[in-house]
Amino acid sequence: MKICVGVFFGGRSTEHEISCISANQALHALNRDKYDVLPIYISKENEFYTGDALFDLSNYADIVKDPSSHLDKVAIYKDGNAVKVRPIKGLFKKEMQIDVAFPIVHGTNVEDGTLAGFLQMLDIPFTSCDVLGGSLGQDKAAMKDVFASHGIPMVEHFVIYGNDFEEGYDSYFAKAKQIGFPLIAKPANLGSSIGIEVIKNQKDFREKIRECLKYDFKVVVEKMISDLMEVNISVIGSQEEMRCSAIEEVTNGFLDFDKKYQPGGSKGGKVSGSKTPAAKGASKGMASTVRKVPADLSEEKKEEIETIARKVFRALNSYGCVRIDFMIDRSSDKVYCNEINTIPGSLAFYLWKHDGIEFDEECDILISNALKRYASRSRKTFSFDTNILDNYRKK
Ligand SMILES: Nc1ncnc2c1ncn2[C@@H]1O[C@H](COP(=O)(O)OP(=O)(O)O)[C@@H](O)[C@H]1O
Ligand SMILES: [Mg+2]
Numbered sequence: 001m002k003i004c005v006g007v008f009f010g011g012r013s014t015e016h017e018i019s020c021i022s023a024n025q026a027l028h029a030l031n032r033d034k035y036d037v038l039p040i041y042i043s044k045e046n047e048f049y050t051g052d053a054l055f056d057l058s059n060y061a062d063i064v065k066d067p068s069s070h071l072d073k074v075a076i077y078k079d080g081n082a083v084k085v086r087p088i089k090g091l092f093k094k095e096m097q098i099d100v101a102f103p104i105v106h107g108t109n110v111e112d113g114t115l116a117g118f119l120q121m122l123d124i125p126f127t128s129c130d131v132l133g134g135s136l137g138q139d140k141a142a143m144k145d146v147f148a149s150h151g152i153p154m155v156e157h158f159v160i161y162g163n164d165f166e167e168g169y170d171s172y173f174a175k176a177k178q179i180g181f182p183l184i185a186k187p188a189n190l191g192s193s194i195g196i197e198v199i200k201n202q203k204d205f206r207e208k209i210r211e212c213l214k215y216d217f218k219v220v221v222e223k224m225i226s227d228l229m230e231v232n233i234s235v236i237g238s239q240e241e242m243r244c245s246a247i248e249e250v251t252n253g254f255l256d257f258d259k260k261y262q263p264g265g266s267k268g269g270k271v272s273g274s275k276t277p278a279a280k281g282a283s284k285g286m287a288s289t290v291r292k293v294p295a296d297l298s299e300e301k302k303e304e305i306e307t308i309a310r311k312v313f314r315a316l317n318s319y320g321c322v323r324i325d326f327m328i329d330r331s332s333d334k335v336y337c338n339e340i341n342t343i344p345g346s347l348a349f350y351l352w353k354h355d356g357i358e359f360d361e362e363c364d365i366l367i368s369n370a371l372k373r374y375a376s377r378s379r380k381t382f383s384f385d386t387n388i389l390d391n392y393r394k395k
Helices: 016-029 057-065 114-122 131-138 140-149 169-179 202-213 257-261 299-315 345-354 359-378 388-392
Strands: 003-010 035-042 048-050 072-079 082-087 096-098 100-103 157-161 183-187 197-199 218-223 228-237 242-251 290-292 320-329 334-341
Touching (some): 003 096, 016 035, 016 345, 016 359, 035 096, 048 082, 100 114, 100 359, 114 131, 131 140, 140 157, 140 218, 169 202, 169 218, 183 202, 202 218, 228 299, 228 345, 228 359, 242 299, 242 345, 299 334, 320 345, 320 359, 345 359
Parallel strands (some): 003 035
Antiparallel strands (some): 048 072, 072 082, 157 218, 183 197, 183 218, 228 242, 228 320, 320 334
16 A cells, blocks of 8 residues: 655745745655655645645645635544544545655744644654754754854854843843944744844944844844855754755845745746756745855865754754755855754755755655654653552542
């Protein structure tokens, strides 16, 4: 019997639409000789849906507005050792069972460990990071704390909390001056450059931080690298065994959301130095990004980046396929780790493809690792028998 893979995507996130695009690519890449594929769409209201219409991206503009126009609402629940997907309406609709969950979600309320927690409760093998990995990967402030404790190089930064920004203004401002302008301010929990502000000088500080605080309670403020080279690497694997992909260089990384994702924005997401055409939305936050695979880097720099990437993967409790983004200050040639994307756009398939791993093979690796992790987790002890509750029996 084939393994049934449930591909989960969407969710209450600013990156909902990007997730639909990434998931659609995977829905078509998964090898049908090996797997039955069940798309599970999470609406913006956090309801689950399935249906064949999900295989065709041209339906999505309507689906996102009104999922029930094309799809069946489903309940997902555990039944003994099985995880079942049951249509809620329509008495004659068939109930299905999924064996592995394949989350392709981006951003808050899904990628941040929320969906991982749900899947862990269902006790089903799944291909992405667990709760801790997902949540550390989402929160830029927490992520940097872990970077610091593992000696992972990053640009100088501090964190502003919304509840005491006005009261603590002087001390925050002093920290900003100490790092020196220009600075970059980022909402701790968003992605795709949403809400990011460049603070050119002291005069703009208060206003820009207030703007940024509209998006999040916590804001990360960091030194802006003016002479910037951005490079990304993907890592696939587990805490025991990991593998690094080719490194890409991206330009136009810092664009606002519309420019990044609207067709015709900038250069249309071209890959140069590689035969791989980047699909629209191919790298979350980078549809309009120009990418070069492989990046033009010395062997030494490549090694340095790979070594840091492995360290990051380990430190952040990562799993599955992640993309780790770096910034190189061209003026000093220093490498800084910027962030991790725990479920990167398009699962970074274009980087693996460059290394000779086609997208279907990448999916195979992720599914087989998920099954291995599940088996090894099942061997761990999560409960033990005790008679402690017997003491509370009515005598
Ligand atoms: N310290 C910095 N100096 C210069 N540019 C930066 C800095 N931090 C971020 N950027 C630019 O902003 C973009 C988005 O920032 P990032 O931290 O990656 O947030 P997001 O989660 O929104 O992708 C980066 O790809 C980069 O182009
Ligand atoms: Mg980024």
